[in-house]
Structures are given as structure tokens and as C-alpha cells.
Amino acid sequence: MSIVKLENKLATYFFKTKEIAEHFCKNDIVTLQFFQRHNDVKLCGINEAINLLKDKTDITKYTIKYLKEGSIIHNREVVLELEGPYYEFGLWEGMIDGILARQTSIATNAYRIVKAANNKPIVSMADRADHYINSLNDIYASRVGGITNFCTLEGADFDLEKSYGSMPHALIQMFKGDIVKACEAYHETFPNSALYALVDFHNDVIFDSLACLKRFGKDLKGVRIDTSKSMVDKMFKEGEAQFGVTPLQVKRLREALDKNNGKHVKIVVSSGFDAEKIKKFEKQKAPVDSYGVGEALLRINIHFSADATRLNGIEIAKAGRKYLTNKNLVIYKGENLNEK
Incomplete structure (x- = not known):
């Protein structure tokens, strides 16, 4: 070149x-x-x-x-x-x-998102939202805005244990949709990494979260909900349809985890989050522990x-x-x- x-x-x-x-x-x-x-x-x-x-x-x-x-x-x-x-x-x-x-x-996007989250951790998942050549400057600007958690090695100062990302849906797909087996493979391969299960593959976050909790117990550090905005989770009955990730979905998942000795399990949400959506979740007191934000950071x-x-x-x-x-x-x- x-x-x-x-x-x-x-x-x-x-x-x-x-x-x-x-x-x-x-x-x-x-x-x-x-x-x-x-x-x-x-x-x-x-x-x-x-x-x-x-x-x-x-x-x-x-x-x-x-x-x-x-x-x-x-x-x-x-x-x-x-x-x-x-x-x-x-x-x-x-x-x-x-x-x-x-x-x-x-920096302003990050600043407003951090402020909307009421000091809850924000994880930058913006790596896929723009050309990689901009990533170092984007990470810097996000840090100026107050974000400290990133899903890339570059963002984590090249310390694998400091990067966050749980797992992609492709990992679960390779284990024929078996979330527990996918997590077992992850945990065996990276025993020192915190285990966060991605639990929306079957559009049934309570069932998959409890399956992972039963198998891993205290080793399950958290679950991530990434429900598409075009989907309605199976927890919702006819007449109460809520598309995508919603405060009520998170509340019901929290209740299910707590009732099954899973009070230690953190809940991370992602999929289309920006400052306004985070404000909605905080206003409704959704029991979210951290937010994953992607393209909204790079607007x-x-x-x-x-x-x-x-x-x-x-x-x-x-x-x-x-x-x-x-x-x-x-x-x-x-x-x-x-x-x-």
C-alpha cells in the first residue's frame, strides 16, 4: 500500500x-x-x-x-x-x-451514556460499528467520555483478562444450540476468565439462564441478554408481548435467578442501547448490572x-x-x- x-x-x-x-x-x-x-x-x-x-x-x-x-x-x-x-x-x-x-x-456519546446509566458499568462493543482503522482513536475518545470497559484487546490495554464480551451466538450454534455445552467448552478453555453466558439464543432467557446456573453454580458470573428487537421472549404470554430487551424481561429474569440460588449472577444487557434507552431502563428500575453499547457510541x-x-x-x-x-x-x- x-x-x-x-x-x-x-x-x-x-x-x-x-x-x-x-x-x-x-x-x-x-x-x-x-x-x-x-x-x-x-x-x-x-x-x-x-x-x-x-x-x-x-x-x-x-x-x-x-x-x-x-x-x-x-x-x-x-x-x-x-x-x-x-x-x-x-x-x-x-x-x-x-x-x-x-x-x-x-466522547459526548460516551459521557451521556455513562451519565444515563447512574454509574453502572458500560461495556463498549463498538468494534463492529466502524472501520477498524479508527479503533484506537475511538477508544481514546470513549475513555475521555468516561467508559473504561472494552470488548477488544486494544481497549483492554492488551490484557485478555480485562476485556469483556461473553461469547458470540456462533459459539452456541457450533454446539448445536446447547448453551450449557458451549459454556463448558468456554470454561474449560479459559478457566481464569469470568463466565458470562449469552442466554437469548433460543429466545428463552429464563430457561437458558437457569440451565447454566444449575450446571455452573457460583462459577457462573453473569448472563447477557441480547434479544433482537424483532423478537418476543418466551417468558411473555399472549397479550403482553414486548419486543427486544425490556425492563420487564430483566426483572423477571432477576426474580428467577434469585429464587434458584443465583443472586450472585450479574445481568448484562445489549442490543440497540443508547442513552435514551438506558434512561428508560433506569427510570423503571430494571435490575441491570451493566450495559453493552455498540454503534450508539460512534454516531x-x-x-x-x-x-x-x-x-x-x-x-x-x-x-x-x-x-x-x-x-x-x-x-x-x-x-x-x-x-x-
């Missing part, structure tokens, strides 16, 4: 503008400000953006002001301000917007813009925009900013 220069990923009009600015506006000082339009947002990607500027530009030629990684920001609050000759930094405007958009979106719904708002200290900007003062900005002085 050939190595693609980073500059080749930039919009071409930035190159043209840089050339024009260097020729016609060489001594002018431009103020460029970056912001987004949502409230209660967890800022992420600012370290990566500054490190990009540090690597690709001469930062002694202009001033960088920024908000610290992990800050809570609001609508039109400036998070990064660059001031100096435009041609020194303007080339990177679009790429910085993209860095901040992705990283802040993921990109916060976007950044950069406005040129001052020229040689005089405010001038496109209609509807103006210089935005943020007294919380910090001047960057070349210190090392960790981004991983």
Missing part, C-alpha cells in the same frame, strides 16, 4: 487560499475560531488537533489558544483560536474540524466550524458571525499534549 501524504486529504481551495494569502496578505493577522452548536458536550480531539499543528506548521509564527481536553462546552463556545498570518495555519482548518467532530461526538452528530472573525485586531466576519470571547482559553506554549 502506498503512503498517502496527509496534505492530499485536504480540500484544494485551502491550498489556493494559502497561496493567495502569502502573496497578497503576507503581513495581515487573522483570527480563526473553532466552535460547535450543542450544549453539554464533552470536548475531545483538541490535543490531536494541536499536535497536528505542531507537527505540520511552525507554531512560533502564530498564537494558539485552546480549551483543555475533556472540557464541557456549549453552543458557540470557542474551543480553539488561531491568530497570525493565515497562510501559517489556514491549510488545516477542514482537517481540524473533522478531528474535533469525530472525537467530540464519540457522529456534533460538527465544528471555523470562522475568521478578526483582521489585524478589527472585528470582521461573514454575515451572522462575529468574534466570540472565551476567557477560559489557554495559550499553548509548546508543552506535550497526550492524545492516546
Whole structure:
């Protein structure tokens, strides 16, 4: 695979503008400000953006002001301000917007999900929701948002015992649908790993959970419910149909486990969970011990813009925009900013 220069990923009009600015506006000082339009947002990607500027530009030629990684920001609050000759930094405007958009979106998703769960553990199962090439940055942004549990080795800092994922449905399928035999094989192969049984294969979570509890007793650490949103668990009678994973389903499973000496068994839920769905479960006091969250973590719904708002200290900007003062900005002085 050939190595693609980073500059080749930039919009071409930035190159043209840089050339024009260097020729016609060489001594002018431009103020460029970056912001987004949502409230209660967890800022992420600012370290990566500054490190990009540090690597690709001469930062002694202009001033960088920024908000610290992990800050809570609001609508039109400036998070990064660059001031100096435009041609020194303007080339990177679009790429910085993209860095901040992705990283802040993921960190904010994680932040809101963690808050909705009332301090219950969240497990990131987002590995299948996007291209693997993004995984390291996605894990970093999720950590900034407050998530500490991941299903991948990369997310678990390459410690197999710290990664979570229970088992895929394919493992049960290979044992002809016998959940107990699948768990026996798992437990024999990985005796030091906590045994979490995936119990929705037959759409009968109480039956399969109790079968695993009977066989493993205290060695069964937990069960995971992953019922599809198109399915109704067999515990529900006609007239009380509830599709997918529901609070009542979890409550009934908890009661069944408790009545059969299974109070030690944790209940993990997954399948389409986001902050709003978690809020619903918490409001109904569903006895969930932890939530598995996938694609909801990687939704990109916060976007950044950069406005040129001052020229040689005089405010001038496109209609509807103006210089935005943020007294919380910090001047960057070349210190090392960790981004991983």
C-alpha cells in the first residue's frame, strides 16, 4: 500500500487560499475560531488537533489558544483560536474540524451514556460499528467520555483478562444450540476468565439462564441478554408481548435467578442501547448490572466550524458571525499534549 501524504486529504481551495494569502496578505493577522452548536458536550480531539499543528506548521509564527481536553462546552463556545498570518495555519482548518467532530461526538456519546446509566458499568462493543482503522482513536475518545470497559484487546490495554464480551451466538450454534455445552467448552478453555453466558439464543432467557446456573453454580458470573428487537421472549404470554430487551424481561429474569440460588449472577444487557434507552431502563428500575453499547457510541452528530472573525485586531466576519470571547482559553506554549 502506498503512503498517502496527509496534505492530499485536504480540500484544494485551502491550498489556493494559502497561496493567495502569502502573496497578497503576507503581513495581515487573522483570527480563526473553532466552535460547535450543542450544549453539554464533552470536548475531545483538541490535543490531536494541536499536535497536528505542531507537527505540520511552525507554531512560533502564530498564537494558539485552546480549551483543555475533556472540557464541557456549549453552543458557540470557542474551543480553539488561531491568530497570525493565515497562510501559517489556514491549510488545516477542514482537517481540524473533522478531528474535533469525530472525537467530540464519540466522547459526548460516551459521557451521556455513562451519565444515563447512574454509574453502572458500560461495556463498549463498538468494534463492529466502524472501520477498524479508527479503533484506537475511538477508544481514546470513549475513555475521555468516561467508559473504561472494552470488548477488544486494544481497549483492554492488551490484557485478555480485562476485556469483556461473553461469547458470540456462533459459539452456541457450533454446539448445536446447547448453551450449557458451549459454556463448558468456554470454561474449560479459559478457566481464569469470568463466565458470562449469552442466554437469548433460543429466545428463552429464563430457561437458558437457569440451565447454566444449575450446571455452573457460583462459577457462573453473569448472563447477557441480547434479544433482537424483532423478537418476543418466551417468558411473555399472549397479550403482553414486548419486543427486544425490556425492563420487564430483566426483572423477571432477576426474580428467577434469585429464587434458584443465583443472586450472585450479574445481568448484562445489549442490543440497540443508547442513552435514551438506558434512561428508560433506569427510570423503571430494571435490575441491570451493566450495559453493552455498540454503534450508539460512534454516531457522529456534533460538527465544528471555523470562522475568521478578526483582521489585524478589527472585528470582521461573514454575515451572522462575529468574534466570540472565551476567557477560559489557554495559550499553548509548546508543552506535550497526550492524545492516546
